[in-house]
Amino acid sequence: MPPAFLAAIDHKRLGQLPRQMWNSSQGNVEVWANVVIIAWAAAFMLWQGEGFAISVGTIFAIWAILAVSLNLVVGFTGLLSIGHVGFFGTGAYVMAVLSSTATYDQPHSVGIPTFGLPFFAALPVSALLAGLVALMVGIAFNRFRDDIYVLVSFGFTIIAFNVFLNWSSLTRGPFGIHEIPRPEIGGMVFDGELEFLLLALAFLALIVLVSWLLVSSSFGRVLTAIREDERAIEVFGYRATHYKLAVWVISAMMAGLAGGLFASWTSFIDPNSFILLESVLLVCIVILGGLASIRGSLLGAMAFVLLAEGMRFLPFLPNEYVGQARQVVLGLLLVLLMLFRPQGLAGRYKL
Amino acid sequence: MTTAPSDPIEPIALETQEISKHFGAVRALDQLSVAIPKKGMTSIVGPNGSGKSTLINVLSGVLPLDGGIVIIDGLGLRVVKAHQTPSHGMTRSFQEVRLFDQISVWDNIMAVLTDRRLNPAMLERSRPRYKEKAKSILERVGMWEKRDSLAMDLSYGQRKLLEIGRAIALDVNIYLFDEPFAGLFPQMLERAKAIMNDLRDRGRTIILISHNMDIVRELPDHLVVLDSGALLAEGNVEEVLNSPEVIDAYLGT
Structure with a gap:
């Protein structure tokens, strides 16, 4: 016979306790994710100092612009695209060619035309040309959906990378383009890291605002309806192909803008920044943060950047393994997330 | 053999x-010629696989036509496009519930009310008249309290009713309902019937597919019987139901 106080415990309910605690914590995952990630970011800043915080912040801003813009397509419209880096690269190369001040006077160097345009003149062209490429690609893509969409967008990424690599007379191929200047407007030069961070954050704020306006409009509501049942919404008089094309082009223009920022920030670009892996990581960020959630994309980008940059400082991890370890950790995180929280950190919609 | 209107x-x-x-080799609709009278309710009946749902699907452009002409309000069409359904003055519900599952009940109705053109839609916030319309529709189908839950979290009957609500959110002339009463509890059934009767009272044309013979005897003014994609009989409900070929082919067994 067990003692009376033990018998008084309802074993059945005790057994359910972990599950209950788990269930009640589910609603707060987003809050906890916010707290953890922001605390993590703050701890890093205090530990590593201002310079680290500024460069991580800039990387975050660029990834966040990409993630928010990709979420318009993947999360809100339900088109799982891994072609986003193609538009990012287009924007970066347009910025590089238009604004680079490099001269190629060595006898054997591959020369390309350079225009030396200022940043703020080149940036709209970056966005517009990325949008133009997206328009042409999108018309071809519009007949596809679901898993086929993944494949054709995969194809686009490969083609874009090969164009960057092989169109030497415009991109200098594997040599890359140097001397891309920092933004300058009316005598004000954003050459300091902090100034550039503020500029990048301002652009991020603009992109978030535009995205939020879009998804909370009637247009955004129709996009989600297309995601849920494209044929059904068509019967109610909406041309799904037009809506899909429109959001695709807008999203690509935002990616092109991110590309322009990136080129100006690094001052040197080569095709290696625009490989398929970057696209896949971007989709991971969007899913990690939460599909159809702008806040989620910001959260996902922050988590990713902290993870990617933070692993540099793990004492037991030799430097040469950092790159691989990042991908392993991100992959593991994604598997765990799909198992326990398929809507991502802040999302509501499940794939 | 057809009974004259x-x-x-x-x-x-x-x-x-x-x-x-x-x-493939199955002729879902086989050279079907049928006319649906204006105003009032026409019910399409027939055994499984007789082409009832296929008819609704080609009329709303969900399936492409393989041949023949559809004449809507005097306009002859060889190709019916899905997105032109409202401009043809039609709206529909689906047999297998096709709601927008992972968005709210409210958004399910609002999604079909807003501007169809791209540019206005991008700038358009929820307009008061759309909101009022959506509210009245949701109250009509008894889903106002559920407006914030996801469509996927509703019960089957509620989903069915919400589909009817989404169809009647469009103020058009012809309403196509594919099995709207299937799987509804009596209370919901009455609500759905009241909606149909109200549409009829407002002079709309209702085309209704139903398997429920009690409803077929009670509601429609006009009956079309299909069999193997062809017209078996049409006309007044009583006459058609009592005609020997219908009894032989469908009801008598």
Whole structure:
């Protein structure tokens, strides 16, 4: 016979306790994710100092612009695209060619035309040309959906990378383009890291605002309806192909803008920044943060950047393994997330 | 063999002329010619696989026509496009519930109310008149309290009713309902019937597919019987139900 106080415990309910605690914590995952990630970011800043915080912040801003813009397509419209880096690269190369001040006077160097345009003149062209490429690609893509969409967008990424690599007379191929200047407007030069961070954050704020306006409009509501049942919404008089094309082009223009920022920030670009892996990581960020959630994309980008940059400082991890370890950790995180929280950190919609 | 319409000068809302639809070797619609009178309720009945749902699907452009002409309000069409359904003055519900599952009940109705053109839609916030309309629709189908839950979290009957609500959110002339009463509890059934009767009272044309013979005897003014994608009989409900070929082919067994 067990003692009376033990018998008084309802074993059945005790057994359910972990599950209950788990269930009640589910609603707060987003809050906890916010707290953890922001605390993590703050701890890093205090530990590593201002310079680290500024460069991580800039990387975050660029990834966040990409993630928010990709979420318009993947999360809100339900088109799982891994072609986003193609538009990012287009924007970066347009910025590089238009604004680079490099001269190629060595006898054997591959020369390309350079225009030396200022940043703020080149940036709209970056966005517009990325949008133009997206328009042409999108018309071809519009007949596809679901898993086929993944494949054709995969194809686009490969083609874009090969164009960057092989169109030497415009991109200098594997040599890359140097001397891309920092933004300058009316005598004000954003050459300091902090100034550039503020500029990048301002652009991020603009992109978030535009995205939020879009998804909370009637247009955004129709996009989600297309995601849920494209044929059904068509019967109610909406041309799904037009809506899909429109959001695709807008999203690509935002990616092109991110590309322009990136080129100006690094001052040197080569095709290696625009490989398929970057696209896949971007989709991971969007899913990690939460599909159809702008806040989620910001959260996902922050988590990713902290993870990617933070692993540099793990004492037991030799430097040469950092790159691989990042991908392993991100992959593991994604598997765990799909198992326990398929809507991502802040999302509501499940794939 | 067809029974002549009771009144030959009755105006026609919708007519098909020898329309066909094949799925491989299966002739879902086989040179079907049928005319649906304007105003009132027409029920389409027939055994499983007789082409009832296929007819609704080609009329709303969900499936492409393989041949023949559809005449809607005097306009002859060889190709019916899905997105033109409202501009043809039609709206529909689906047999298998096709709501927008992972968005709210409210958004399910609002999604079909807003501007169809791209540029206005991008700038458009929820307009008061759309909101009022959505509210009245949701109250109509008894889903106002559920407006914030996801459509996927509703019960089957509620989903069915919400589909009817989404269809009647469009103020058009012809309403196509594919099995709207299937799986509804009596209370919901009454609500759905009241909605249909109200549409009829407002002079709309209702085309209704139903398997429920009690409802077929009670509701419609006009009956179309299909069998193997072809017209078996049409006309007044009583006459058609009592006609020997219908009894032989469908009801008598």
